[in-house]
Amino acid sequence: MLKEWSEDFSIGIDVIDEQHKGFFDAAHRLYDSILNCEGEKIVEESVEFLRDYANQHFQTEEAFMAKYAYPRLEHHKKLHIEFIETLDMLVDDLNVFGPSxxxxxxxxxxxxxxxxxxxxxxxxxxxxxKKQKSPKN
Ligand SMILES: [Fe+2]
Known part of the structure; x- marks a missing residue:
């Protein structure tokens, strides 16, 4: 089911929240492009858009975590890599089976x-x- 970003998903860091909203939009765009069978090129573009958006967002998060010496940074990085890998598997299946x-x-x-x-x-x-380490900013 398509869901919109809501305050429930806010983590209280504006720049990250804004990017999460954009991530939702990119996910919806991909969903729509597959569902509406808008053609291979549009699906490809929406996958590329999501992949680029996710990569940029992950870089922001990882730089943020590194700045505050977050102890779970390596674990978190792995989850980001897994996301891109899962997206690539979807692309493979889209290429084989076509949109559905x-x-x-x-x-x-x-x-x-x-x-x-x-x-x-x-x-x-x-x-x-981050809040515990640096409550002010
Ligand atoms: Fe993350």
Whole structure:
């Protein structure tokens, strides 16, 4: 199911929250492009857009964690790498089987649902850590 970003997903760091909103949008764009069978090129573009967006976002987060010497940085980096790998597996299946409701749902699962769990399970932890280390800014 398509979900919108809401305050429930805020981790209290503005720049990261803004990027998470953009991540939701990129996930929705991918879902729509697969579901509406807008053609190979559009699906390809929306996958590329999500991959680039995710990579930039992950770099922001990792730089942020490094700045505050977050102890789970390496673990977190691994989760980011796994996300890109899972996205690439979807691309392989899209190339083999073509767009379908099933693959649109899977796209939503590995992007939007993944992000929601990632925010609540992982990102919230470094936000908490940062708050303890540097409560002011
Ligand atoms: Fe993250």
């Amino acid at each position: 409701q099933h693959l649109a749902d899977r796209a939503l699962d590995i992007s939007q649902e993944w992000l929601i769990h990632h925010i609540t399970d992982e990102d919230s932890q470094y936000a908490q850590y």
